[in-house]
Amino acid sequence: MTFRAPVDDFQYLFDHVIDMEMVSKTEKFADATNEMTSAILGEAGRLCEEVIYPTRREGDLTPAALVNGKVQSSPGFAQAYEAIKGGGWVSVGASPEHGGMGLPMALNTAINDMMSAANVALQLNPLLTQGQIEALEHHASDELKSIYLPKLISGEWSGTMNLTEPAAGSDIAAVRSKAEPNGDGTYSVSGQKIFITWGDCDFVDNVCHLVLARLPDAPAGIKGISLFLCPRNLPDENGVPGVANSLKVVSLEHKLGIHGSPTAVMEFDGAKGWLIGEKNNGMACMFTMMNNARLGVGAQGIGMAEGAYQHALAYAMERKQGKTPVEGGTGTIVDHADVRRMLATMKAEIFAARAIGLACAHALDMRDGTGEAEWGARAAFLTPLAKSFGSDTGIKVAEMGVQIHGGMGFIEETGAAQYARDVRITAIYEGTNGIQSMDLVGRKLMDGGEAAHALLDEIEAHAEEARACRPRMAGLVWDATETLREATEWMVSQKDVNERFAGSVPFQAGFSRVLGAHYHLKAACAEDGDGPRSKLARFYINRLLPEHEALLKHATCGAADLYALSTEDLGA
Numbered sequence: 001m002t003f004r005a006p007v008d009d010f011q012y013l014f015d016h017v018i019d020m021e022m023v024s025k026t027e028k029f030a031d032a033t034n035e036m037t038s039a040i041l042g043e044a045g046r047l048c049e050e051v052i053y054p055t056r057r058e059g060d061l062t063p064a065a066l067v068n069g070k071v072q073s074s075p076g077f078a079q080a081y082e083a084i085k086g087g088g089w090v091s092v093g094a095s096p097e098h099g100g101m102g103l104p105m106a107l108n109t110a111i112n113d114m115m116s117a118a119n120v121a122l123q124l125n126p127l128l129t130q131g132q133i134e135a136l137e138h139h140a141s142d143e144l145k146s147i148y149l150p151k152l153i154s155g156e157w158s159g160t161m162n163l164t165e166p167a168a169g170s171d172i173a174a175v176r177s178k179a180e181p182n183g184d185g186t187y188s189v190s191g192q193k194i195f196i197t198w199g200d201c202d203f204v205d206n207v208c209h210l211v212l213a214r215l216p217d218a219p220a221g222i223k224g225i226s227l228f229l230c231p232r233n234l235p236d237e238n239g240v241p242g243v244a245n246s247l248k249v250v251s252l253e254h255k256l257g258i259h260g261s262p263t264a265v266m267e268f269d270g271a272k273g274w275l276i277g278e279k280n281n282g283m284a285c286m287f288t289m290m291n292n293a294r295l296g297v298g299a300q301g302i303g304m305a306e307g308a309y310q311h312a313l314a315y316a317m318e319r320k321q322g323k324t325p326v327e328g329g330t331g332t333i334v335d336h337a338d339v340r341r342m343l344a345t346m347k348a349e350i351f352a353a354r355a356i357g358l359a360c361a362h363a364l365d366m367r368d369g370t371g372e373a374e375w376g377a378r379a380a381f382l383t384p385l386a387k388s389f390g391s392d393t394g395i396k397v398a399e400m401g402v403q404i405h406g407g408m409g410f411i412e413e414t415g416a417a418q419y420a421r422d423v424r425i426t427a428i429y430e431g432t433n434g435i436q437s438m439d440l441v442g443r444k445l446m447d448g449g450e451a452a453h454a455l456l457d458e459i460e461a462h463a464e465e466a467r468a469c470r471p472r473m474a475g476l477v478w479d480a481t482e483t484l485r486e487a488t489e490w491m492v493s494q495k496d497v498n499e500r501f502a503g504s505v506p507f508q509a510g511f512s513r514v515l516g517a518h519y520h521l522k523a524a525c526a527e528d529g530d531g532p533r534s535k536l537a538r539f540y541i542n543r544l545l546p547e548h549e550a551l552l553k554h555a556t557c558g559a560a561d562l563y564a565l566s567t568e569d570l571g572a
């Protein structure tokens with residue numbers, strides 16, 4: 001089985017659906033011309049197909065291991081990483097001031113998507129470095145920037161994020177790790193962190209940990225958390241990694257998937273650290289990294305969905321079973337109606353999720369390119385949708401991939417199961433999808449629904465235009481948008497936030513459903529005649545869009561019936 005990078009799909013999305021030309025018209029991204037974008041997509045695609053994808057299975061079979069307190073990566077990972085580093089692919093979006101290429105986030109997101117399809121366990125390493133680079137660019141002192149950014153951007157060093165502790169998972173306010181001032185501007189950081197992705201690495205020269213901890217006398221809760229940079233090896237006066245810091249990997253987790261990605265329990269024992277941003281403002285700084293990673297995790301889900309889809313399609317084109325109803329067809333299971341339904345669903349969902357992720361990245365680029373607050377609000381609103389719909393799509397599509405393989409899907413050697421195992425984590429880390437939905441109906445509607453309604457206005461305006469070329473599909477998208485508008489108004493009108501939370505996950509899914517239809521409609525309208533984009537849009541709008549009604553009804557039920565069921569009624 002091989003992997004074919006979906007470069008043409010990205011190109012179509014950039015040209016006809018999310019308007020990359022708008023981004024390249026800003027001064028900041030003037031270099032990101034269509035020609036350059038195409039060339040970069042092509043190069044990245046080749047790297048993913050030829051160098052990264054061949055390491056995927058090996059990472060599953062030979063997990064990262066802890067040997068004498070150091071992480072030993074899976075076979076082939078170091079060589080593949082060398083190619084990622086050598087090609088400058090660790091962070092194409094990083095600022096040119098410290099050696100980055102300064103390319104748009106939309107392009108970075110496309111690369112993350114393809115790299116995740118090729119080998120997500122390895123891709124997690126540069127993904128976290130990318131987030132750390134962005135956090136340091138925004139919040140670190142000039143001195144720290146000059147030491148750390150060039151090394152992180154070149155990929156010589158890698159970055160991690162250290163939030164989670166045994167009693168502080170979704171509830172970051174419960175973080176207990178401590179930081180004592182050393183009196184020389186540095187701090188001693190102590191505490192245990194769990195589930196730290198790539199907590200150590202044997203193919204970089206240094207690992208830089210961003211750690212949340214509390215200063216003495218810090219206020220309780222989220223307002224008393226600060227952020228520290230603790231490198232594995234302390235850079236000497238020339239910036240060369242020297243003496244080992246007082247921190248170590250205690251153990252690695254045994255996991256359902258992403259075996260090639262070491263997930264570490266970390267012990268910080270008076271580790272030397274440097275404050276990032278203001279004291280007690282650590283969460284705001286960490287959010288720069290987390291928002292970057294949320295979009296990245298959505299792209300991971302979509303990338304793995306792509307891999308699972310290609311795998312399942314190849315199998316369906318070969319496997320013969322029973323008499324198929326298509327005259328002159330392939331004679332394989334791809335001609336059975338139910339297998340066709342699954343394949344079409346997979347393809348249509350991937351397109352919708354990819355468009356939502358790229359629309360979020362596009363809004364970030366426009367925010368950075370124009371400085372306009374509306375783009376920032378759009379990006380903030382789309383972030384939980386990109387993360388949750390991307391990851392939920394990955395899980396759904398990978399599960400369908402197993403189903404298409406029949407019994408062989410349950411057999412590890414086939415490879416379909418690895419996608420289903422690897423992708424499962426994407427709905428959990430970087431804030432579970434439940435937490436994403438609470439952010440969506442809570443913080444992201446605190447503007448009274450302004451950002452949401454601006455998006456809905458845009459969808460309806462496009463649907464009005466589209467009535468000229470695709471009248472039936474446009475009408476269905478317009479009607480669905482009105483139902484979504486009513487559900488959004490209901491959410492905004494709930495003063496008790498738990499009423500919103502009781503339906504936040506179906507609201508998040510319903511919003512994504514409608515948004516996905518909008519992007520499918522755009523893709524159909526850009527095509528001459530009834531080509532593959534239009535047929536796929538019709539499939540999505542006829543069969544998947546109607547789910548929004550049930551989801552949005554569920555979303556607006558309120559909390560009473562949930563709590564009417566007592567814990568005893570639940571069988572506790």
Ligand SMILES: Cc1cc2nc3c(=O)[nH]c(=O)nc-3n(C[C@H](O)[C@H](O)[C@H](O)COP(=O)(O)OP(=O)(O)OC[C@H]3O[C@@H](n4cnc5c(N)ncnc54)[C@H](O)[C@@H]3O)c2cc1C
Nearest residue numbers: 161162163164169170195196197263428429430431432434
């Ligand atoms: C493989 C892997 C890699 C990871 N990598 C990192 C990393 O690099 N750095 C890092 O810091 N962390 C990392 N994590 C941790 C990850 O981010 C957390 O597991 C995740 O945020 C959930 O926290 P938790 O596991 O404590 O679950 P809990 O917070 O205990 O959640 C359990 C359930 O309760 C729900 N829940 C919790 N609170 C609420 C609430 N207020 N309202 C409604 N529902 C709620 C959750 O949605 C979930 O369904 C990783 C985890 C794994 C498994």
